[in-house]
Amino acid sequence: MKNLKKNSKGYRGYIFSRKIKGLLIPQKVQNLVIRDYANRKKLFFKLSKVEYSFSGSYIMMKSLIKETKTLDGLIIYSINLLPENKSERKYFLNSFLKQKKKIHFALEEIALDNKNKIREIEDIYFVKENSKVI
Amino acid sequence: MENYFTTEEINTQKSLIKKGYFIFDIKEKKLLNEIRDKTLFHVKDWFKKRKIKLKINTNILNNIHKFISIENLNSLRLHVYNKLNLDRKFHENYFFIGKQYIDILCGNEVSMQKKVNLSIQLPKDDSSLLPVHSDVWQGDSPYELVLWIPLVNCAKTKSMYILPKKINKKFQDKLFKYNSTSKIFDEVKGKVKWLDIKYGQGLIFTQNIMHGNVVNLEKTTRWSFNCRFKSLLSPYSGKTIGDFFSPITIRAATRLGMNYEEPKKK
Numbered sequence A: 001m002k003n004l005k006k007n008s009k010g011y012r013g014y015i016f017s018r019k020i021k022g023l024l025i026p027q028k029v030q031n032l033v034i035r036d037y038a039n040r041k042k043l044f045f046k047l048s049k050v051e052y053s054f055s056g057s058y059i060m061m062k063s064l065i066k067e068t069k070t071l072d073g074l075i076i077y078s079i080n081l082l083p084e085n086k087s088e089r090k091y092f093l094n095s096f097l098k099q100k101k102k103i104h105f106a107l108e109e110i111a112l113d114n115k116n117k118i119r120e121i122e123d124i125y126f127v128k129e130n131s132k133v134i
Numbered sequence B: 001m002e003n004y005f006t007t008e009e010i011n012t013q014k015s016l017i018k019k020g021y022f023i024f025d026i027k028e029k030k031l032l033n034e035i036r037d038k039t040l041f042h043v044k045d046w047f048k049k050r051k052i053k054l055k056i057n058t059n060i061l062n063n064i065h066k067f068i069s070i071e072n073l074n075s076l077r078l079h080v081y082n083k084l085n086l087d088r089k090f091h092e093n094y095f096f097i098g099k100q101y102i103d104i105l106c107g108n109e110v111s112m113q114k115k116v117n118l119s120i121q122l123p124k125d126d127s128s129l130l131p132v133h134s135d136v137w138q139g140d141s142p143y144e145l146v147l148w149i150p151l152v153n154c155a156k157t158k159s160m161y162i163l164p165k166k167i168n169k170k171f172q173d174k175l176f177k178y179n180s181t182s183k184i185f186d187e188v189k190g191k192v193k194w195l196d197i198k199y200g201q202g203l204i205f206t207q208n209i210m211h212g213n214v215v216n217l218e219k220t221t222r223w224s225f226n227c228r229f230k231s232l233l234s235p236y237s238g239k240t241i242g243d244f245f246s247p248i249t250i251r252a253a254t255r256l257g258m259n260y261e262e263p264k265k266k
């Protein structure tokens, strides 16, 4: 880990404090998934930002855009944490990509490093949103 | 609605509800000194492992910045935190120091945070800041209270601040306008209440009101513990029973209730 620290600005984690698709996933569990992903991908993980619990808040996510320069990228717990509003979602993803930063989704193990991949994320988001879990 | 409280209960609760915090003199000095001595023991141990002989006296905590760099601070903090949290007697002491008021403010059946946090703030250290926040915004239940106990005298920037309750609402609503708490802090920094708490005193506060700290601009180091308590059966939020809280005082009537069995047909 020490070497990782030396050569990297680090990846900021991002988790939710409110329910995710109707389920309250303990922050500890969200962080564990992120930490495990970071270890396996050899990414230097910096403590997670916790989104506010009020519904519809993406204040912490917006604050990450301002922090971009000091990071290599983000590790978001899951694609499900992206804003429900499509243009807000795209704005957020593009803001990072424009600055050549990577966004990782730990649960789905998907890394977003170019614009073409946004479609893949959108496809998964759409299906997650519109399909039934039985 | 009746309020069958004693005068002490009324006054203590009034203080918390009106100001958002309550400062008290610790009666169980022996328990507090035990906690300080244990802390000193683990501090000495950390230095010993690094072959540094630290002369322990009661003022060493205030002056620890003379012996440690900011880079090594978290290692010392984690060492002391882990050792203390393995010690059941430490937890018990911590609770009993505040029990009289936790009983009044939370209820006499409570759950306690499983790990008591330790904060060490060296003068001029900007690596462990807590910008203005309200823990309830990020997954704490609004029914929790924090028991904050310093091992050194804390005042001004060496301590923590809390917003006066009457202006909290106005400024917390600006969160959506500014999309950041730092702008809120810029507006309220002249209005916050710095809590003056000496060694031998304890603080109980609600996390529903914005609070935080800044760089310690005083000459000595802050050492303080904080731990959340809540009424056992009040609503939980992101920090749940079992993973974060543990029930510490389940009383007889509740035990009877949870073990009650209806007559069964044989």
Ligand SMILES: [Fe+2]
Pocket (backbone or CB within 6 Å): B133, B134, B135, B207, B211
């Ligand atoms: Fe807090």
